[in-house]
Amino acid sequence: MKDFNRNELLEEITKSVILELQKHNLIQSNERKSHVPVSISARHIHLSQEHIDILFGQGHQLTKFKDISQPGQFACNEKVTLQGPKGTIENVRVLAPIRPKTQVEVARTDARKLGVNPPVRESGNVAGSAPITLIGPEGVVELQEGCIIADRHIHMTPEDARSFGVVDKQKVSVLVEGEKAGVMGKVTIRVRPNYALDMHIDTDDANAFGLNGTEQLKLILE
Incomplete structure (x- = not known):
């Protein structure tokens, strides 16, 4: 195997190991997460x-x-x-x-x-x-x-909250891009170990911002 290919392989292995360690919270990522999936209730x-x-x-x-x-x-x-x-x-x-x-x-x-x-x-x-x-x-x-x-809210696990840099009950804003772009304010963070990462909005908010429930929206700290 050539040196170039060996080094490239080692780099890919290192990346995979780091990602797996971060997944199990054994090390922390320096990059803060920014986007959350949205569901329409x-x-x-x-x-x-x-x-x-x-x-x-x-x-x-x-x-x-x-x-x-x-x-x-x-x-x-x-x-x-x-x-x-x-x-x-x-x-x-x-x-x-x-x-x-x-x-x-x-x-x-x-x-x-x-x-x-x-x-x-x-x-x-x-x-x-x-x-x-x-x-x-x-x-x-x-x-x-x-x-x-x-209220508009985002479900998170404690691990998610650390990744986004937020805490339970905190109010944040969420940026919506697209044809009916805008910002949704006063979004409540809800943190529990048994939650799955998801933002919940009602049908009025979805219609106002032209959302169909498949989008990823950007969280903004207030």
């Missing part, structure tokens, strides 16, 4: 077991339709109708796993159709949020609170 609902029993029948178990981006979470075959003072939206899909409190997530466009005024909130923070009625095949639930517009 259409209107959906998370249910408590109490409300599953009312809407679908006592002891009903949710059934999987398909997996979604976060590990252990999935879209269900079960659907409900949302009813507000001004209108209804049918076939709103339930997501699993079961939650301690029922939470309805809609876009602002949905809220106008329903005639409700939900606040922009982080998932799980439903105290004092908008009331709404849920209609299932077996019963009706009238929520006094629980309807929100989900």
Whole structure:
């Protein structure tokens, strides 16, 4: 083997070893990551077991339709109708796993159709949020609170957070390029070991920026 080829081979082996060590967090990369994948969250609902029993029948178990981006979470075959003072939206899909409190997530466009005024909130923070009625095949639930517009957020593992130079609950901006370019601000970083790297936006944001959910967007520290 010629010296030139031997050196080239050693260089490639060295690169592969370094990348593998970085992958397992045995050494840290000097290059900060900058881009995140984006997913579009259409209107959906998370249910408590109490409300599953009312809407679908006592002891009903949710059934999987398909997996979604976060590990252990999935879209269900079960659907409900949302009813507000001004209108209804049918076939709103339930997501699993079961939650301690029922939470309805809609876009602002949905809220106008329903005639409700939900606040922009982080998932799980439903105290004092908008009331709404849920209609299932077996019963009706009238929520006094629980309807929100989900904040823009990015799921990350602790390793991802270190790679991007951010921490849990930090607010960042995200740059969108293309025909409807712009910047999305007040994006919340959410860090947990069981998360998969993914930015979640609702359908209104997706339409405003011309996104289809296959893009990689650039994170900007505020």
